Amino acid sequence: GENVEQxxxxxxxxxxxxxxxxxxxxxxxxxxxxxxxxxxxxxPQLIIDIRSNVGEKKDQRIAVTLNKTAKHFSLHITETQxxxxxxxxxxxxxxxxxxxxxxxxxxxxP
Amino acid sequence: xxxxxxxxxxRITKTGKRIMLECSQTKGHDRMYWYRQDPGLGLRxxxxxxxxxxxxxxxxxxxxxxxxxxxxxxxxxxxxAIPNQTALYFCATRQAGIETQYFGPGTRLLxx
Numbered sequence: 001g002e003n004v005e006q007x008x009x010x011x012x013x014x015x016x017x018x019x020x021x022x023x024x025x026x027x028x029x030x031x032x033x034x035x036x037x038x039x040x041x042x043x044p045q046l047i048i049d050i051r052s053n054v055g056e057k058k059d060q061r062i063a064v065t066l067n068k069t070a071k072h073f074s075l076h077i078t079e080t081q082x083x084x085x086x087x088x089x090x091x092x093x094x095x096x097x098x099x100x101x102x103x104x105x106x107x108x109x110p
Numbered sequence: 111x112x113x114x115x116x117x118x119x120x121r122i123t124k125t126g127k128r129i130m131l132e133c134s135q136t137k138g139h140d141r142m143y144w145y146r147q148d149p150g151l152g153l154r155x156x157x158x159x160x161x162x163x164x165x166x167x168x169x170x171x172x173x174x175x176x177x178x179x180x181x182x183x184x185x186x187x188x189x190x191a192i193p194n195q196t197a198l199y200f201c202a203t204r205q206a207g208i209e210t211q212y213f214g215p216g217t218r219l220l221x222x
Contacts, residue, residue, distance in 0.1 A: 001169070009150070032209040043200065043213040044153070089152055093209055096141065096160075097168070100152040 002027040002094045006101025013080055014109050021104045023090035024072040032093035033066060033073045038103075039086045047088075048075070080108050113137045114214040116201050122220045123191050131186045131217045133201030140206050142184040144168075144176060147198040147216075156199075159184055160206070191221045 003026040013019045025033075031052040036044035050057045050064045050073065057064050061080075066073040077084055085108045090101040114135045123129050133142065140161050145153040155168030157176040165176060173195060177185045188195055201214040 006152075034210065043215050045213075046210055049210065097155060097158065098143075098153075098211060099169075100154070102150060102152040 002030055002092055002097075002099040004090060004092050004099050004101045006090050006104060008104060009102065010105045010107070012107045012109055015080055015082060017080055019075075019077045019080055019084070019106055021075045021088055021090070021106070022072060023074070023092075023101050024070075025092040025099075026071065027092070027094045028068075028071065030092040030094045033064070034091050034093075034098070035062075035064060035075050036089045036091065036100075037086045038089065044089060077106075082108050082110060084108050114201060114203055114212055116199075116214040116217050118217060119215065120218045122222065124222050125192055127191050129188045129191055129219070131199055131201075131219070133184045133186070133214055135182050135201075135203045135212075135214075137203055137212065138181075138205070139203040139212075140181060141204045142178065143202040143204075143211065144174075144184065144186045145200045145202065146170065147200060153200065156186065188221075191219075193221045195219065196221045 006023045034049035037047045038044045050066050061078045063076040087103045087105050089103050091098045117132045143158040144156040147153050154170050159165050159178045162178050175187045199217045202211040204211045
């Protein structure tokens with residue numbers, strides 16, 4: 001089955017700086033890669049996703065890049081703000097099932 | 111997402127007890143999923159269902175069972191709860207042909 005690895009497990013950045021979270025996947029048949037944000041005590045919420053026929057997608061301060069050859073994808077958050085503090089999960093879809101990474105706890109330092 | 115609800119939101123039970131967690135959705139989605147979240151382990155798939163007559167095991171189904179009573183309802187049962195089933199449980203839904211999954215608010219379960 002699919003295996004998704006996510007790094008780093010914790011990340012602290014100064015407010016206004018950029019944050020990058022990286023994931024790798026194992027199944028070359030996976031074709032959909034969402035990123036979820038989970039605030040403390042809340043449910044995971046989709047923040048951005050990318051499909052395997054696209055190399056990059058951007059939504060305001062958030063962007064995701066995908067390298068199918070290397071089987072890795074990354075989340076980029078620019079101009080970080082205190083409300084970006086949360087746990088972020090990457091995931092990969094194969095056979096209609098999502099396999100999640102283990103999460104990155106992002107802390108924005110004021 | 112208020113269209114996906116879970117009951118109860120919190121539950122404390124004892125080892126050996128049977129417990130049921132319920133998920134309901136008003137989104138009209140046909141696919142429903144149960145996940146378990148543990149610190150440092152992310153979300154792991156327990157069971158999933160594509161419709162009322164289609165139930166599939168996920169990555170960690172041992173010790174769990176499910177029932178899809180209707181398209182809108184998907185229940186997760188622990189027949190004989192054990193302490194290592196203490197976790198946060200999430201239900202999620204999606205529509206066939208659309209990959210995005212929508213999560214319920216979660217049920218925090220403590221097994222003593």
